[in-house]
Amino acid sequence: MPRTKRISIAINSLVQGGAQKAGILLAESLQKRGYSVQLILFYPEETDFFQIPEGITVVRLIHPFEALGVQSSGKYRTSYYRAKSRLIDLYKLRRAIRRHKSSHVIAFEVYVGILVGLALFASEINVLISERVHPKYHDVQNLVKPFKKYVYKLSNVRILAQGEVISEFIRKKFDIEVLSIPNIVQSPPKEFIHTPQKRVVMMARAHHQKGIDLLLKAWSQLYVEQKSSWTVHIYGQGNFQSFKEMAGELGIDNEVFFHEATPDINKILQYAGIFVLPSRYEGFSNALAEAISYGIPSIATDCPSAVRDLTVNGTLARLVPTEDTNSLAFELCALIENEENRISLGTNGKNISKIFGSDQVTDIWQDAIDGLFKNESKIHCIVCDEKNLSLRLSISKTQLLQSYKNSYFPLNIPSNLFNSLEEIIRFWECHKCGHMSTKSGGNYLNYYEFMHKNTTYNRSSVWDYAHISQKLNGLQDLQILDFGSSTSKWGGLGIEKNLVTLYDITLIEKNSNFPHMKFTNNIQEIPLKSMDHIVVFHVLEHLQDPLQTLSILKSKMKYDGKIWISVPDKENSFAQFSHLDWPPHHLSRFSKNSLKCLGERAGLRLVDYVPGVNNSYGMFDFMMEFEHA
Numbered sequence: 206m207p208r209t210k211r212i213s214i215a216i217n218s219l220v221q222g223g224a225q226k227a228g229i230l231l232a233e234s235l236q237k238r239g240y241s242v243q244l245i246l247f248y249p250e251e252t253d254f255f256q257i258p259e260g261i262t263v264v265r266l267i268h269p270f271e272a273l274g275v276q277s278s279g280k281y282r283t284s285y286y287r288a289k290s291r292l293i294d295l296y297k298l299r300r301a302i303r304r305h306k307s308s309h310v311i312a313f314e315v316y317v318g319i320l321v322g323l324a325l326f327a328s329e330i331n332v333l334i335s336e337r338v339h340p341k342y343h344d345v346q347n348l349v350k351p352f353k354k355y356v357y358k359l360s361n362v363r364i365l366a367q368g369e370v371i372s373e374f375i376r377k378k379f380d381i382e383v384l385s386i387p388n389i390v391q392s393p394p395k396e397f398i399h400t401p402q403k404r405v406v407m408m409a410r411a412h413h414q415k416g417i418d419l420l421l422k423a424w425s426q427l428y429v430e431q432k433s434s435w436t437v438h439i440y441g442q443g444n445f446q447s448f449k450e451m452a453g454e455l456g457i458d459n460e461v462f463f464h465e466a467t468p469d470i471n472k473i474l475q476y477a478g479i480f481v482l483p484s485r486y487e488g489f490s491n492a493l494a495e496a497i498s499y500g501i502p503s504i505a506t507d508c509p510s511a512v513r514d515l516t517v518n519g520t521l522a523r524l525v526p527t528e529d530t531n532s533l534a535f536e537l538c539a540l541i542e543n544e545e546n547r548i549s550l551g552t553n554g555k556n557i558s559k560i561f562g563s564d565q566v567t568d569i570w571q572d573a574i575d576g577l578f579k580n581e582s583k584i585h586c587i588v589c590d591e592k593n594l595s596l597r598l599s600i601s602k603t604q605l606l607q608s609y610k611n612s613y614f615p616l617n618i619p620s621n622l623f624n625s626l627e628e629i630i631r632f633w634e635c636h637k638c639g640h641m642s643t644k645s646g647g648n649y650l651n652y653y654e655f656m657h658k659n660t661t662y663n664r665s666s667v668w669d670y671a672h673i674s675q676k677l678n679g680l681q682d683l684q685i686l687d688f689g690s691s692t693s694k695w696g697g698l699g700i701e702k703n704l705v706t707l708y709d710i711t712l713i714e715k716n717s718n719f720p721h722m723k724f725t726n727n728i729q730e731i732p733l734k735s736m737d738h739i740v741v742f743h744v745l746e747h748l749q750d751p752l753q754t755l756s757i758l759k760s761k762m763k764y765d766g767k768i769w770i771s772v773p774d775k776e777n778s779f780a781q782f783s784h785l786d787w788p789p790h791h792l793s794r795f796s797k798n799s800l801k802c803l804g805e806r807a808g809l810r811l812v813d814y815v816p817g818v819n820n821s822y823g824m825f826d827f828m829m830e831f832e833h834a
């Protein structure tokens with residue numbers, strides 16, 4: 206019989222809040238999967254907003270701990286008592302976790318994470334700390350920062366953040382592994398009936414972060430006829446006086462209404478015609494995610510947050526640049542004026558609860574629990590052989606599978622193709638040449654066969670082919686080898702006077718319409734020193750050993766031959782959100798320097814660098830021309 210999996214989840218409290226909700230949903234979901242779940246809380250029962258699901262063990266370590274938000278009083282005001290009581294706290298925490306025999310502790314929010322990390326110092330119990338906001342804008346107090354730095358680097362601690370932008374920030378700051386993990390997004394309750402009215406709805410505390418001022422300014426930019434009797438409704442806690450005054454100054458005080466926050470989100474969203482999140486920074490905004498899942502057409506700022514992740518690159522809601530009131534006004538107007546747009550955006554948004562549903566998100570947590578603590582031996586740089594590589598990107602296998610389903614080229618990758626991948630797929634970066642590579646290649650040959658058979662996989666831009674055909678214009682009787690292209694891009698490029706050999710592993714797209722083209726899947730068939738030009742466009746990033754391939758190709762070049770290579774640029778930030786830049790699709794991410802180094806190691810000399818052409822997918826790439834060194 207398998208041993209029961211045992212886990213502790215530590216949350217400061219169960220008051221109404223995003224971390225609390227995420228924690229309680231995760232506890233419930235892990236329990237359903239057979240985990241014995243212990244919930245560790247630091248607030249008394251009377252502060253609970255969320256109900257604890259049955260069967261979950263609860264431990265409350267209540268303590269006047271001002272860092273956790275509880276008022277300090279009496280003797281705890283002196284630093285001696287504070288220090289002493291904290292040590293007692295750590296002891297109690299360690300004892301509670303040990304008694305439950307947990308193998309892992311998931312701690313929500315940084316303060317709780319630091320406590321758990323310190324309490325489990327030098328133990329075999331693993332700690333996952335979930336950061337909830339962007340630490341650049343909202344970090345722990347200075348006094349606590351050294352503890353944070355210390356705990357984050359402990360060998361039994363891993364950090365989870367919300368969204369790739371925030372993960373990247375923490376990764377760089379501490380030089381540690383960070384995994385991005387979404388919140389569970391629930392679909393609306395059955396009794397919810399959306400009866401949209403001419404209402405723009407926003408939910409926020411009265412805080413500068415939330416960008417209430419930005420919404421007011423954007424709203425004041427719309428003409429009366431554009432607004433066509435729509436009104437703005439802001440729900441939240443705090444002092445809205447300055448915002449009310451601002452609305453007055455902007456002359457929109459009769460169109461903007463401030464309401465007390467209510468825990469009943471159904472009531473707020475029932476009449477919402479449009480939902481707006483104009484924030485300057487966020488974590489994983491539950492308010493936005495819920496509005497989208499309720500079918501409310503939404504507009505959000507593409508701020509430092511998980512907004513881009515949770516809207517699936519802006520496909521589930523309209524994204525506008527942060528602090529850009531013109532764009533916000535434009536999108537508001539576009540939705541107000543067009544009911545069809547509102548309906549289609551709202552309907553499409555309902556998919557969010559499939560993408561971030563309880564099962565999917567718990568699968569990602571499962572990947573984190575099972576995969577993050579497996580000690581992956583470091584790999585050496587496949588370009589320059591450097592041994593000292595840093596972990597730069599991590600993604601859960603489940604999330605990768607999901608992003609394949611939900612992206613520009615929606616693909617249902619058969620699960621057997623993913624079985625050879627580890628739970629956590631990682632990219633390592635070389636300090637010396639800047640190259641990024643991964644160890645988890647998976648069964649990539651099978652993957653390519655699948656891609657060839659099931660997709661019209663085309664790069665949207667073939668600027669590199671256009672570039673070379675322009676270079677070769679007017680020349681004839683050249684021997685050209687196109688290595689690894691999946692489709693023939695040569696038709697119509699005006700090089701019919703030359704002979705093109707197309708090497709392709711699958712030969713699925715063999716096209717006999719071009720008499721000047723030969724096809725092969727056997728590199729041995731190509732004679733040594735036979736080629737004038739070798740074209741390697743968007744190929745090397747797919748290979749496990751690009752150096753070996755490049756060395757073979759060099760042997761096929763004539764003495765004065767040229768080799769042309771194009772690859773995606775690793776500086777392309779979009780790539781982090783695109784499954785296409787991850788294994789099994791891409792196994793390498795090149796920098797300009799690393800491609801140059803690769804060429805040099807293969808005995809080639811760089812002749813020319815050509816920057817790529819930006820296109821609608823933002824897949825930035827570049828080309829390099831090499832000759833014999």
Ligand SMILES: [Zn+2]
Pocket residue numbers: 586587588589590591635636637638639640
């Ligand atoms: Zn290197």
